[in-house]
Amino acid sequence: MALGTATDTYELRFDAGRICLDxxxxxxxxxxxxxxxxxxxxxxxxxxxxxxxxxAHADTTWLVAFRELRGRIGQLVPGGLVPxxxxxxxxxxxxxxxxxxxxxxxxxxxxxxxxxxxxxDGPPACAALVGAVARDVVELLTDPVAWAxxxxxxxDSCPIVxxxxxxxxxxxxxxxxxxxxRERVARHRRxxxxxxx
Numbered sequence: 001m002a003l004g005t006a007t008d009t010y011e012l013r014f015d016a017g018r019i020c021l022d023x024x025x026x027x028x029x030x031x032x033x034x035x036x037x038x039x040x041x042x043x044x045x046x047x048x049x050x051x052x053x054x055x056a057h058a059d060t061t062w063l064v065a066f067r068e069l070r071g072r073i074g075q076l077v078p079g080g081l082v083p084x085x086x087x088x089x090x091x092x093x094x095x096x097x098x099x100x101x102x103x104x105x106x107x108x109x110x111x112x113x114x115x116x117x118x119x120x121d122g123p124p125a126c127a128a129l130v131g132a133v134a135r136d137v138v139e140l141l142t143d144p145v146a147w148a149x150x151x152x153x154x155x156d157s158c159p160i161v162x163x164x165x166x167x168x169x170x171x172x173x174x175x176x177x178x179x180x181x182r183e184r185v186a187r188h189r190r191x192x193x194x195x196x197x
Contacts, residue, residue: 008187014046018140019136022046025161028160043129053120057123069130074095099138104121140163153179154172154173
């Protein structure tokens with residue numbers, strides 16, 4: 001993937017179970033938020049804004065803000081399973097500060113088909129969108145049921161963290177199609193090698 005081209009939905013993942021974990025996943029396997037265009041695609045794909053919302057006013061300061069929040073999430077979530085130490089405290093304070101921003105104001109309007117649709121009252125501000133993700137972090141960290149479902153992918157060297165909401169909480173991989181498939185292929189190859197030996 002060339003820099004600045006990850007605008008297709010399949011290149012940006014939205015399967016971690018929480019928007020804050022989806023943002024965290026943009027670091028693997030390579031930096032996904034490598035341009036403002038990709039950030040716009042991520043914001044739209046994540047559902048932070050209603051479909052069709054213009055994000056033309058987003059600039060590089062937005063990229064810096066979302067990456068900074070992502071770094072704080074990374075300090076809280078994977079390492080946050082045992083919360084202690086100064087980096088954790090500083091990250092938590094910053095997330096709490098970011099979460100204070102007012103969310104974008106929605107409104108209901110008639111769509112072209114006559115049904116009510118949601119749109120924003122005006123162009124969303126960066127702080128409002130970052131604040132929405134920060135609030136999701138706060139909710140995840142303070143919800144014991146959700147927090148108990150936070151898992152790290154068992155895929156070989158995969159750092160993705162996800163919320164396991166599967167039946168029986170048996171989900172092992174960030175994606176059955178990616179890491180799960182790799183594991184199944186590796187298992188098949190090991191069995192085939194044993195059969196030939």
